[in-house]
Amino acid sequence: MRDSMTQDVATILDRYGKDRSELMDILWDVQHSYGYLPAEAASVVAVRLGLTPQDVMETASFYHFFHSAPSGRYRIYLSNTVIGKMHGYQQVYEALECETGTQFGGPGSVDFGLFETACIGLSDQEPAMLIDDVAFTDLSSESVTDIVARLKQGQPPEGIANPSGLPRSEVAYVDAMAHTTVHTSGPVFFSGEGDHSALLNRCLALTPEEVITTITASGLRGLGGAGFPTGTKWQSCRAAGGDAKYVICNADEGEPGTFKDRVLLTRSPKQVFVGMIIAAHAVGSAHGIVYLRGEYAYLREYLEAQLAELRDDGWLGPAFDIRIQMGAGAYICGDESALIESCEGKRGTPRLKPPFPVEHGFLGKPTCVNNVETFAAAARIMELGAEWFAAMGTPESSGTRLLSVAGDCAAPGIHEVEWGITLREVLEMVGAEDPRAVQISGPAGEMVSANADADRRLAFEDISCGGSFMVFNAKRDLLSVVRDFMQFFVDESCGICVPCRAGNVVLRQKVDLVLAGRADQSDLDDMVQWGGVIAKTSRCGLGTTSPNPILTTLVKFPEIYSDRLTKQDGSLLSSFDVDAALDGYGKAMEQLAVQESR
Numbered sequence: 001m002r003d004s005m006t007q008d009v010a011t012i013l014d015r016y017g018k019d020r021s022e023l024m025d026i027l028w029d030v031q032h033s034y035g036y037l038p039a040e041a042a043s044v045v046a047v048r049l050g051l052t053p054q055d056v057m058e059t060a061s062f063y064h065f066f067h068s069a070p071s072g073r074y075r076i077y078l079s080n081t082v083i084g085k086m087h088g089y090q091q092v093y094e095a096l097e098c099e100t101g102t103q104f105g106g107p108g109s110v111d112f113g114l115f116e117t118a119c120i121g122l123s124d125q126e127p128a129m130l131i132d133d134v135a136f137t138d139l140s141s142e143s144v145t146d147i148v149a150r151l152k153q154g155q156p157p158e159g160i161a162n163p164s165g166l167p168r169s170e171v172a173y174v175d176a177m178a179h180t181t182v183h184t185s186g187p188v189f190f191s192g193e194g195d196h197s198a199l200l201n202r203c204l205a206l207t208p209e210e211v212i213t214t215i216t217a218s219g220l221r222g223l224g225g226a227g228f229p230t231g232t233k234w235q236s237c238r239a240a241g242g243d244a245k246y247v248i249c250n251a252d253e254g255e256p257g258t259f260k261d262r263v264l265l266t267r268s269p270k271q272v273f274v275g276m277i278i279a280a281h282a283v284g285s286a287h288g289i290v291y292l293r294g295e296y297a298y299l300r301e302y303l304e305a306q307l308a309e310l311r312d313d314g315w316l317g318p319a320f321d322i323r324i325q326m327g328a329g330a331y332i333c334g335d336e337s338a339l340i341e342s343c344e345g346k347r348g349t350p351r352l353k354p355p356f357p358v359e360h361g362f363l364g365k366p367t368c369v370n371n372v373e374t375f376a377a378a379a380r381i382m383e384l385g386a387e388w389f390a391a392m393g394t395p396e397s398s399g400t401r402l403l404s405v406a407g408d409c410a411a412p413g414i415h416e417v418e419w420g421i422t423l424r425e426v427l428e429m430v431g432a433e434d435p436r437a438v439q440i441s442g443p444a445g446e447m448v449s450a451n452a453d454a455d456r457r458l459a460f461e462d463i464s465c466g467g468s469f470m471v472f473n474a475k476r477d478l479l480s481v482v483r484d485f486m487q488f489f490v491d492e493s494c495g496i497c498v499p500c501r502a503g504n505v506v507l508r509q510k511v512d513l514v515l516a517g518r519a520d521q522s523d524l525d526d527m528v529q530w531g532g533v534i535a536k537t538s539r540c541g542l543g544t545t546s547p548n549p550i551l552t553t554l555v556k557f558p559e560i561y562s563d564r565l566t567k568q569d570g571s572l573l574s575s576f577d578v579d580a581a582l583d584g585y586g587k588a589m590e591q592l593a594v595q596e597s598r
């Protein structure tokens with residue numbers, strides 16, 4: 001058995017070189033073969049890559065989707081988002097345990113392993129789950145009963161979700177897995193793939209400086225969250241010395257409630273890849289990587305087919321090529337430096353900055369990391385011009401952006417909006433039902449009031465929006481939502497720094513105390529004080545934004561806390577300085593922007 005495993009793993013390794021940066025792919029291949037990562041296999045991999053078995057398992061153990069012990073023939077990952085919990089998650093959870101005879105968090109059985117997982121990018125179709133890399137959406141206890149019965153009969157997950165056997169390389173396959181409605185498409189996105197050859201011919205005839213000048217003049221800011229000016233980033237990467245440079249497309253999309261990058265990669269993959277080719281020309285790079293989150297593995301063959309077409313057309317090749325790097329379930333790998341570590345075959349631990357990735361990125365080389373949507377926007381800007389783009393939006397936020405809308409509304413899905421749109425207009429557009437609160441930009445963002453903030457604008461200079469837009473009606477328990485968000489940060493902290501690793505556990509415990517009706521004023525004061533410490537002393541954006549669910553709701557919805565305090569002395573939050581808390585939030589966002597590559 002041992003010898004045959006050694007031989008099998010050696011066969012897998014023959015497909016690769018001896019570089020640690022291939023470790024993630026190797027681990028995926030081994031897990032696909034055995035259903036988990038046997039220690040013997042790790043030893044064989046280690047020898048080939050010049051590592052120790054501990055190095056290999058240290059990397060593997062960081063990622064939710066890698067298992068070091070048998071974890072069932074079918075590994076079922078149920079998305080445990082607040083949106084799922086608003087739409088029957090508990091019934092689905094119970095049905096899964098009942099039908100499989102297995103428990104979440106338990107040892108599993110020969111056939112089934114049940115795992116709760118953070119958002120899988122399907123918030124418009126929750127409850128949703130993955131059975132390995134096959135997606136199942138809009139679940140109910142009835143559909144779970146049916147799916148598990150078929151699995152027990154020996155039908156593979158793929159056959160259940162895709163009964164007509166659509167090839168994985170076709171968009172229809174991706175649609176069969178996850179079909180999102182694009183309700184509002186504007187001028188920048190989803191306007192057809194266009195004539196990418198004509199566009200590329202024109203762009204590659206420009207000097208890199210001319211391309212960067214156009215992107216800078218457009219005012220495009222990164223759409224992955226922090227809003228760093230894209231032209232400035234490209235210029236810095238161009239200016240950095242070195243014999244090799246990398247362009248990385250961040251398709252990790254782990255912020256709960258966000259799914260716009262998945263939809264862009266499904267509907268307009270070439271627009272994204274063309275944006276990467278233009279970026280490579282601008283910064284002087286020959287190597288492109290799409291870091292695709294493990295949850296989107298069902299997109300991979302389709303994207304590979306799209307890349308192959310670009311190769312056939314001569315747009316990809318020796319001068320610049322793009323490969324897909326799969327993630328394996330880790331929210332922190334959305335942080336650009338953690339993502340780079342992951343690409344290097346390591347744990348997704350954020351790096352200290354400076355140096356910034358544009359100077360010292362993948363394998364120590366200058367690296368330009370941009371979000372999927374940013375590359376798509378850049379391609380459109382090069383097609384229609386900087387002035388056209390800059391004429392839309394607000395002075396500090398040019399153009400449009402995609403919203404991933406979910407929750408209590410009539411039109412969950414994708415909406416393209418011009419920056420500067422008011423909260424009220426968005427709520428009307430998506431058919432919000434009796435809205436009380438909106439969580440903007442996922443747990444890392446802020447919770448705003450549907451009434452008091454209705455006339456505020458989505459723009460970097462007002463409500464900075466990373467794309468996630470979750471609507472909560474008046475019946476929702478907002479404190480339970482806060483609790484869920486804090487648990488998310490506890491689960492996803494990489495653990496390298498104490499304020500984030502320990503502080504978020506303590507904050508979550510405090511929320512539990514309030515929920516149990518056992519907290520008093522001093523607990524709220526502690527939450528504000530400790531939240532400030534975590535925000536100021538954490539190494540990366542996860543830690544600096546993790547207290548936001550508490551800090552922003554204490555400002556906007558103090559009653560969700562005060563109503564549950566043991567003693568109400570009429571002076572709620574007496575020692576809570578609202579201005580200082582908001583200032584702290586602003587500083588956290590500024591710090592995030594500063595952490596960006598220059």
Ligand SMILES: Cc1cc2nc3c(=O)[nH]c(=O)nc-3n(C[C@H](O)[C@H](O)[C@H](O)COP(=O)(O)O)c2cc1C
Binds near residue numbers: 226228253596
């Ligand atoms: C915890 C954390 C998670 C992040 N997740 C993502 C993500 O999923 N996608 C993304 O594009 N950027 C994400 N970012 C921001 C990236 O670090 C980086 O700023 C971004 O990819 C740069 O692209 P842009 O300039 O086009 O926005 C995350 C940052 C942090 C701190």
Ligand code: SF4
Binds near residue numbers: 493496497500538544
């Ligand atoms: S803030 Fe949290 S996620 Fe970021 S480096 Fe520190 S422990 Fe890791």
